[in-house]
Amino acid sequence: MRVDVMIIGAGAAGMAAAIKAKEEGAEVLLVERDDRTGGILNQCIHNGFGLHYFKQELTGPEYAERFQEKMDKLGIKAVTNAYVKQIGNREVILVTEKGIERIEVGALVYAVGARERPFGSLMIPGDRPSGIFTAGVAQRLINIENHLPGKRALILGSGDIGLIMARRLVLEGMEVVGVVERLPYPGGLLRNVVQCLEDYDIPLYLSSTVVEVRGRERLEEVVVAKVDESFNPIPGTEKVFKIDTLVVSAGLIPQLKLVDSLVNKNPTSKGVATSNIGQTSTDWIFSAGNCTAVFDLVDYVTYEGETAGKYAAKFVKGEVKGGRIPIKPGKNAAVVHPLWYIPIEPLTLYIRVKRPMEKGRLVAGKFERVFEDLVPSEMLRVRIPDRYLEGLDEIVVSIEEVI
Numbered sequence: 275m276r277v278d279v280m281i282i283g284a285g286a287a288g289m290a291a292a293i294k295a296k297e298e299g300a301e302v303l304l305v306e307r308d309d310r311t312g313g314i315l316n317q318c319i320h321n322g323f324g325l326h327y328f329k330q331e332l333t334g335p336e337y338a339e340r341f342q343e344k345m346d347k348l349g350i351k352a353v354t355n356a357y358v359k360q361i362g363n364r365e366v367i368l369v370t371e372k373g374i375e376r377i378e379v380g381a382l383v384y385a386v387g388a389r390e391r392p393f394g395s396l397m398i399p400g401d402r403p404s405g406i407f408t409a410g411v412a413q414r415l416i417n418i419e420n421h422l423p424g425k426r427a428l429i430l431g432s433g434d435i436g437l438i439m440a441r442r443l444v445l446e447g448m449e450v451v452g453v454v455e456r457l458p459y460p461g462g463l464l465r466n467v468v469q470c471l472e473d474y475d476i477p478l479y480l481s482s483t484v485v486e487v488r489g490r491e492r493l494e495e496v497v498v499a500k501v502d503e504s505f506n507p508i509p510g511t512e513k514v515f516k517i518d519t520l521v522v523s524a525g526l527i528p529q530l531k532l533v534d535s536l537v538n539k540n541p542t543s544k545g546v547a548t549s550n551i552g553q554t555s556t557d558w559i560f561s562a563g564n565c566t567a568v569f570d571l572v573d574y575v576t577y578e579g580e581t582a583g584k585y586a587a588k589f590v591k592g593e594v595k596g597g598r599i600p601i602k603p604g605k606n607a608a609v610v611h612p613l614w615y616i617p618i619e620p621l622t623l624y625i626r627v628k629r630p631m632e633k634g635r636l637v638a639g640k641f642e643r644v645f646e647d648l649v650p651s652e653m654l655r656v657r658i659p660d661r662y663l664e665g666l667d668e669i670v671v672s673i674e675e676v677i
């Protein structure tokens with residue numbers, strides 16, 4: 275079998291890519307290992323999705339449904355329960371209920387999302403009882419499988435997922451004794467700190483971490499301690515929390531496994547490196563969504579998916595031409611995406627700062643703009659007009675603190 279554009283993963287990025295590739299005239303194959311489209315959106319039943327894209331606040335499943343409806347109208351039928359096992363030279367090995375198939379592709383859009391950092395990788399000493407869940411697993415248990423993970427919980431990590439789960443557990447009748455964060459500031463969006471913790475009187479313990487886990491069969495207690503600037507526990511600050519559930523929300527890691535040996539990585543986001551049209555270092559492979567960089571908002575993932583889908587289809591038609599200008603992370607830029615600019619599409623930059631700043635001047639090529647209240651947890655999305663990039667042979671992106 276041969277298709278023009280194959281898309282792996284039917285989350286927000288993959289669905290958007292499929293729609294745009296089809297609108298561009300390509301024959302499209304969208305494959306998804308789950309039994310439905312939507313990806314992580316299916317288990318995010320809270321609202322807060324689509325404010326940029328639809329100017330409306332939707333739940334995750336509602337947001338996904340809008341794209342499913344659009345796919346139905348265009349006649350795009352995702353192949354579900356289909357797992358991509360391997361990617362070769364312009365070919366993909368797909369495992370479905372019918373068997374193993376080799377598919378030749380004109381272009382590929384890799385949109386497989388991110389995975390959660392597991393508890394084991396945190397190297398926390400102590401016992402290994404039941405009752406320890408990653409936030410995504412706890413969310414799936416509650417929102418999809420209708421099971422409560424326990425009665426009394428502590429959340430480790432104050433990223434958006436940890437904050438949202440703290441509120442979710444309380445709404446479902448559990449007690450949440452606190453959220454513990456090793457950084458001196460919350461890891462998630464400010465609106466989530468207010469709406470998920472402050473509104474429910476859930477304490478947030480900053481500059482703190484779990485230093486020991488105790489329990490024979492089931493989790494019985496954890497020890498939390500304050501940490502210094504290098505995240506080393508400070509002796510004498512230990513506090514014991516009697517809980518039966520520890521929810522670990524220690525961040526997302528872009529999934530790279532299938533393309534590990536095929537494409538360059540973005541050292542700042544730890545994801546697939548792409549240009550502003552979603553093209554990777556291998557010309558026929560495009561990529562978008564959380565496997566390129568972990569985005570705060572699904573709207574951004576959708577924009578990126580649309581661009582990758584559109585240009586994957588154009589690539590098949592031989593319409594992607596032009597040199598690439600490298601984009602280089604400079605001072606105070608912790609994450610910069612994309613890493614190349616091809617002047618056939620305007621440049622939209624996604625940036626995370628290294629540390630909080632009251633005021634910072636973003637410099638990208640000849641472009642400069644001052645932003646206020648910059649924090650690492652909130653991604654900056656900035657469209658850079660072409661005139662600021664003309665004549666450059668590289669674009670350095672930095673943020674200078676304005677005092």
Ligand SMILES: Cc1cc2nc3c(=O)[nH]c(=O)nc-3n(C[C@H](O)[C@H](O)[C@H](O)COP(=O)(O)OP(=O)(O)OC[C@H]3O[C@@H](n4cnc5c(N)ncnc54)[C@H](O)[C@@H]3O)c2cc1C
Nearest residue numbers: 283285286287307313314322357358386387563564571572
């Ligand atoms: C708990 C939580 C809360 C969030 N809250 C908000 C919010 O309030 N507002 C907001 O805007 N955003 C929020 N987000 C972020 C947003 O939901 C995500 O950024 C976005 O949905 C990610 O889309 P994606 O397509 O990149 O990845 P995913 O949704 O992860 O989709 C990737 C898909 O690829 C499939 N796949 C992976 N490997 C294979 C393979 N080998 N073969 C076939 N298929 C494969 C997976 O099954 C999956 O369906 C939240 C995210 C989480 C996790």
